Amino acid sequence: MHTEALDTPFLVVDACVLERNLAEGAERARRRGLAWRPHAKTHKSITVARRQLAHGATGLTLATVGEAEVFAAAGIDDLFLAYPVWAAGGRADRLRALAGRVRLRIGVDSAAGADRLAAALRGAPAQVLVEIDSGHHRTGVAPGDAGGLAAAARAAGLEVAGVFTFPGHAYAPGARTAVAADEVAALSAAAAGLAAAGIEPRVRSGGSSPTEGIAPDLPGRWAPTETRPGVSVFGDAQQVELDAIGFDRCALSAVATVVHARPGHAVLDAGSKTLGADRAPWATGYGRLPDHPEARVIALSEHHATVAFGDGPVPEPGSRVRVVPNHVCSAVNLADHLVVVEGGAAGDTVVDRWPVDARGANT
Structure with missing residues (x-):
């Protein structure tokens, strides 16, 4: 037809351009030594997700519990909710069920949110990442406060795996290079805070489509470990x-x-x-x-x-x-x-x- x-x-999706974008996105991550965990909120497609996994994605990033449920039902079993989910009401039950089906990570950015999440999970095997603000000023704590929040989350009974950020202030003309440097510096400072609190920050997750192709100087010990671009799968104006x-x-x-x-x-x-x-x-x-x-x-x-x-x-x-x-x-x-x-x-x-x-x- x-x-x-x-x-x-x-x-309409041009299959050839999509395939090239997938291959190049995976290769960019490999060149920087990063795990590639693309954000599926862009495409919301099981077919595209499976293609990303075939290119070497370690799992998917998602924005909502509803999205995670869709991809979990399709058999995709390594998911990160990069969002400070407020685990109340029916959402608490849904999160606990998800944690029993997939390898699940969830974002936290407050002690109250961590307490709520711990009560919802009731020991279900999920990990959390502390969200930090690298300059976008939407959600997340200051990098210097990450260690204290991680300690509070651990005291609530949660397994803290590391830190994450979204450098959304890259969405401005001429800002991409400086914001990429902000992201790396913030992740490094936050990771050092976790280490000082006795928590190994083994996951240091960042990334956005505007900054995806920029590789700033990386700090030695606490360089990023993971990138989460979304839009670059399709591109946009x-x-x-x-x-x-x-x-x-x-x-x-x-x-x-x-x-x-x-x-x-x-x-x-x-x-x-x-x-x-x-x-x-x-x-x-x-x-x-x-x-x-x-x-x-x-x-x-x-x-x-x-x-x-x-x-x-x-x-x-x-x-x-x-x-x-x-x-x-x-x-x-x-x-x-x-x-x-x-x-x-x-x-x-x-x-x-x-x-x-x-x-x-x-x-």
Whole structure:
């Protein structure tokens, strides 16, 4: 089947680009001597996860208990919830059940959260990693406080395996190199704090897609041991605008039809319910058209995207175009399935459809 036979809009994955991204991601980790534990919240796909594992991933990173349940049910048995999960109510029972089925790590960033988690697990065999703030200022404790929190978690009855961070402040123009250095320094300081508290910080986990390809000078004893990139499996417009990748590494795009055209502008049938609505303050639009690099998505409504083409040619009504979403994780979570093609994402032979298995698994 050709993609022209499918009604728009839909999300399409170029299998060849995806395979190249997987191979390169695994190789980047190997070159740095890091375990590769990609974040599956991006793709939410059992099929993609199995491909990552086949390339050498040591396990998966996940954001929610619901996501972990989906992948555990598929037989993927080494999972890290990189989130300070508040283990109350039914979630406590779900976590305890997960810990009995898979090798499970869970993030903690407070003594209260550690106490709650210990009560929920009731001795089930899970490990915890202390989350530290390496500059993003979202969750996590200061690196200097990691040892004290680790000691509190141990006193609550938890097995502390190390520390982790998310260098999310890399999502800013020109910030990637400095943030990669922040990440390494924070992990090293936090690991030293755990060691001073008598806890071996054997896992020192970091990573983000903007910083994935940057290898700062590593401290000797407490260098990172693990990287957790997510977006780089597919790429997106934010990564392009941060100069982390080019359009040739964007494996996923939305295929849309031009439903209206006027001088300098076109309107597509893919709006926020297909592309997601994310737009960072520094982004130049709500998405990018890789075959029209001068174009910008300047406005979104639920089922329409307005594209400004500047001085470039405007596609005629009925034409199909590809749009790379700003934030691929949000776009994938809006789709029931991904259309998989070979031969290039714009014209091409449909070879499979992959369900978005963990779509909506947000609890």
